[in-house]
Amino acid sequence: MALVTRRNFMKTAASGLALPALGRRALAAEPLKVGFVYLGAIGDFGWTWAHEKGRKALDAALKGQVVADYVENVKEDASAMPVMRDLAQQGHKLIFTTSFGYMDQTIAVGKQFPDVKWEHCTGFKRADNVGTYNSRFHQGRAVLGTIAGMMSKTGVIGYLGSFKIPEVVMGVNSFTLSAQAVNPKITTKLVMIDTWFDPAKEAASAQTLANLGCDFIATHTDSPAALQVCEKRKIYGFGQGADMSRFAPHAHLTAIEDIWGPYYISRAKAMLDGSWTADNAWWGLKEGTVVISPYNAAVPADVRAAADKIVAGWKDGSYDVFTGPISDQSGKERVTKGERMKDEEILVMDWYVKGVQS
Amino acid sequence: MNIGFFIDALVTVVAVTTPILLAATGELVVEKSGVLNLGIEGMMLIGAITGFAVTFNYGPDLGDWAPWVGVIAAALAGAASSMLFAVLVLTLGSNQVATGLALTIFGIGLSSLIGAGYVGMTVQEFATPFPDWLGGDPVWKVLFGYSPLVYFALFMVFAVGWFLNRTRAGLVLRAVGENDISAHSIGYPVIPIRYAAIAFGGALAGIGGSYFSMVITPMWAEQMTAGRGWIALALVVFSGWRAGRLLAGAYFFGVLMTLELYAKASGFSFLPSQFWAAMPYIMAVVVLAVISARGVTGSEAPACLGRPFMPSS
Numbered sequence: 001m002a003l004v005t006r007r008n009f010m011k012t013a014a015s016g017l018a019l020p021a022l023g024r025r026a027l028a029a030e031p032l033k034v035g036f037v038y039l040g041a042i043g044d045f046g047w048t049w050a051h052e053k054g055r056k057a058l059d060a061a062l063k064g065q066v067v068a069d070y071v072e073n074v075k076e077d078a079s080a081m082p083v084m085r086d087l088a089q090q091g092h093k094l095i096f097t098t099s100f101g102y103m104d105q106t107i108a109v110g111k112q113f114p115d116v117k118w119e120h121c122t123g124f125k126r127a128d129n130v131g132t133y134n135s136r137f138h139q140g141r142a143v144l145g146t147i148a149g150m151m152s153k154t155g156v157i158g159y160l161g162s163f164k165i166p167e168v169v170m171g172v173n174s175f176t177l178s179a180q181a182v183n184p185k186i187t188t189k190l191v192m193i194d195t196w197f198d199p200a201k202e203a204a205s206a207q208t209l210a211n212l213g214c215d216f217i218a219t220h221t222d223s224p225a226a227l228q229v230c231e232k233r234k235i236y237g238f239g240q241g242a243d244m245s246r247f248a249p250h251a252h253l254t255a256i257e258d259i260w261g262p263y264y265i266s267r268a269k270a271m272l273d274g275s276w277t278a279d280n281a282w283w284g285l286k287e288g289t290v291v292i293s294p295y296n297a298a299v300p301a302d303v304r305a306a307a308d309k310i311v312a313g314w315k316d317g318s319y320d321v322f323t324g325p326i327s328d329q330s331g332k333e334r335v336t337k338g339e340r341m342k343d344e345e346i347l348v349m350d351w352y353v354k355g356v357q358s
Numbered sequence: 359m360n361i362g363f364f365i366d367a368l369v370t371v372v373a374v375t376t377p378i379l380l381a382a383t384g385e386l387v388v389e390k391s392g393v394l395n396l397g398i399e400g401m402m403l404i405g406a407i408t409g410f411a412v413t414f415n416y417g418p419d420l421g422d423w424a425p426w427v428g429v430i431a432a433a434l435a436g437a438a439s440s441m442l443f444a445v446l447v448l449t450l451g452s453n454q455v456a457t458g459l460a461l462t463i464f465g466i467g468l469s470s471l472i473g474a475g476y477v478g479m480t481v482q483e484f485a486t487p488f489p490d491w492l493g494g495d496p497v498w499k500v501l502f503g504y505s506p507l508v509y510f511a512l513f514m515v516f517a518v519g520w521f522l523n524r525t526r527a528g529l530v531l532r533a534v535g536e537n538d539i540s541a542h543s544i545g546y547p548v549i550p551i552r553y554a555a556i557a558f559g560g561a562l563a564g565i566g567g568s569y570f571s572m573v574i575t576p577m578w579a580e581q582m583t584a585g586r587g588w589i590a591l592a593l594v595v596f597s598g599w600r601a602g603r604l605l606a607g608a609y610f611f612g613v614l615m616t617l618e619l620y621a622k623a624s625g626f627s628f629l630p631s632q633f634w635a636a637m638p639y640i641m642a643v644v645v646l647a648v649i650s651a652r653g654v655t656g657s658e659a660p661a662c663l664g665r666p667f668m669p670s671s
Contacts, residue, residue, distance in 0.1 A: 203373070247480055
C-alpha cells in the first residue's frame with residue numbers, strides 16, 4: 001500500500017501547485033495506479049502467489065508508467081467492499097479482484113465508482129466498467145487427466161476440490177473426460193473441502209483419498225499439502241498454480257502454472273492508451289496464461305508424447321475436451337456426438353460427467 | 359473393508375486431532391488459573407514458523423536432532439509471545455479478551471513476516487521415532503507410526519489432568535482461578551502463578567503450531583493453522599474444563615472431521631458438503647445442550663475466568 005509519508009505528501013502537494021502551469025503534461029507523467037485484491041496471503045505458494053507474480057511482472061514491464069498495489073487476505077464476503085472502495089478512493093484506476101467470491105461485491109462497488117475500471121477474475125457478471133477475465137485451466141487439466149489416465153494402475157483417481165463453482169466443475173470434468181479417453185474405466189473420487197486454503201485439511205483429504213485406493217491425486221486447492229502426502233504414500237500428484245516439484249520430487253509429475261503477467265500487462269497498456277473496454281477475456285495455453293511445467297522423469301515417453309499432443313491440439317484448436325458425446329453422472333446425455341460445448345455453456349457448468357463420484 | 363482400512367482412517371484422525379489437543383491442553387491450564395487467552399491462533403503460528411525455521415536452518419548441522427530442537431524452539435517462541443499477553447493483562451491490568459485478540463493478530467502478522475523468506479521451502483518430516491519395521495508396518499503403525507508429538511500430546515493431557523486434580527500445586531492453581539482474592543489473602547502469589555500458567559499455555563500452543571509445519575505438511579505457508587486455535591478454544595469450553603473430557607472431545611472432533619472427508623470421497627452426496635463441514639459444530643451444540651439440560655456434574659468453569667486481578671495491597 002502506498003504510504004502517505006511527509007516526503008511524498010510534499011511531493012504530491014508540490015505537483016498540485018505546479019499543475020496549472022504544466023497542464024496536461026503533468027497529468028500524463030502521473031503513473032497509472034493499479035490495485036489488486038487478493039484472497040489469500042502472497043506467501044501461499046498457490047493462487048494468490050501466482051497473481052502476485054503477475055503483479056510484479058506488470059510492475060517490472062511498465063516501470064514508471066504503472067504503480068501496482070495489492071491488499072492480501074481479503075475475505076469473500078461483505079468485508080471485501082470497503083477494501084475495494086479504499087483502493088478506488090486512493091486513486092487506483094484499474095482494479096483487479098482476483099477471486100470468484102468477489103463477484104457481486106465488484107459489481108456493487110463498480111456502480112459506486114463508474115470512473116474506475118474493474119476486472120473480476122473467474123466471474124460471469126459484467127457492467128460497462130466491470131470486465132471479467134479467466135484462464136482456461138481446464139485445458140491444462142486435460143493434459144493432467146491424460147497422464148493420470150495412462151499411468152493409473154487402480155483406475156481410481158482422487159480429485160481434491162474447493163467449492164462447487166464453474167471453474168472447479170469444469171476442471172473436474174475436463175480431467176475425468178481426458179483420463180477416460182485413454183482408459184474408459186477411470187473413476188474420479190471428488191472431495192470438496194469448502195475452502196481454498198487449509199493445508200491440514202488438504203493433507204487429511206489426500207490421506208483419505210489414498211486410503212480409499214486412489215493412486216493419483218489431482219489438486220484444485222492452493223497449497224502443496226496434498227503433494228507432500230502423495231510423496232509419503234508413494235502415489236502421484238500434480239502441482240497447482242505453480243511448479244511444486246520441490247515439495248514432492250518423486251510424486252510431482254507436472255503442474256499447471258498460472259501465469260497472469262501477460263494479461264495484466266496488456267490490460268494496463270489498454271488503460272494507458274485509452275482503449276480499455278469491459279471485456280470477457282479467457283486466455284489459455286495458446287496465449288500463455290496456462291503453462292505446463294516440465295515432466296518428471298517418472299513420466300514414460302509415450303505418456304509425454306500423448307500429453308504434448310493434447311497441448312498442441314489446444315494451441316491449434318484441433319482438440320477440445322468438451323466435445324460430445326458427454327453424459328452426466330446420471331447417464332443423461334448432455335452434449336451430442338461431435339458437438340463442441342460453447343464457452344457460455346462451459347462457464348456456467350454445474351454438473352459432473354459420468355465417472356465422477358461425488 | 360478390512361482392518362487396514364480402519365487403521366489408515368485412525369492415522370488420519372490422529373493427525374487431525376493432535377495439534378488441537380496440544381493447544382487446548384495448554385489453554386485448559388491457563389483458564390484454570392483464571393485467565394482467558396484468546397491468542398492461541400497467534401501463538402500457534404509463531405510456534406509453527408519458529409519450529410520450521412530452526413529445523414530448516416540447523417537441519418544440516420544437527421541431523422536427526424534438528425526437529426527436536428525445532429520443537430523446543432517452537433515451545434519457547436510460543437511461551438515468549440504469551441509473555442507479551444501476560445505482561446499486558448497481569449501487570450498492566452488490560453482487558454483479557456481484547457489483548458488476546460490482539461495477540462492473535464500480532465501472531466499472524468509476525469509469523470508472516472518471519473516466514474516470508476521460507477515460502478516454498480521444505481524440511482524433513484518429524485516422523486515416528488520407531489524403526490521402520492514397527493512404525494512402517496501396515497498394522498503396528500496404529501501404535502508406533504506417529505510423530506513423537508502425538509505421544510507427547512497424549513502424555514500432556516494425562517499429566518495435566520493429574521497435576522490439576524492430584525497435586526498440591528494443581529490445587530493452588532485452581533484456587534487462584536476460583537477465587538483470586540482469597541488465594542491472595544492466604545498468601546499465594548496469584549500473579550506469578552498466572553504468569554507460569556500463561557507461559558505453559560503458550561509453550562503448548564507453540565508446539566501445537568509446529569505440528570502443522572513439521573509433521574502434517576513439512577513446509578511453511580502463511581496462516582497454515584487455518585483457525586485451529588479457535589477450535590482448541592471451543593474445545594476447552596466443550597470439555598467443561600476437565601482434562602479427560604478434553605481428550606475425548608478432541609478425538610470426537612477429529613473423528614467427525616475425518617468422517618466428513620470419507621463421506622465425501624465415498625460419494626455420500628445426499629447430504630450437501632456444507633452440512634458435513636458444519637457437523638462438528640452442530641454436534642458440539644447438541645452435546646453442550648444435553649450436558650446443561652441434565653445438569654451433569656459437568657462443568658468446572660473457574661469462577662474468576664477473564665476477571666482482572668488488581669489487589670489493593
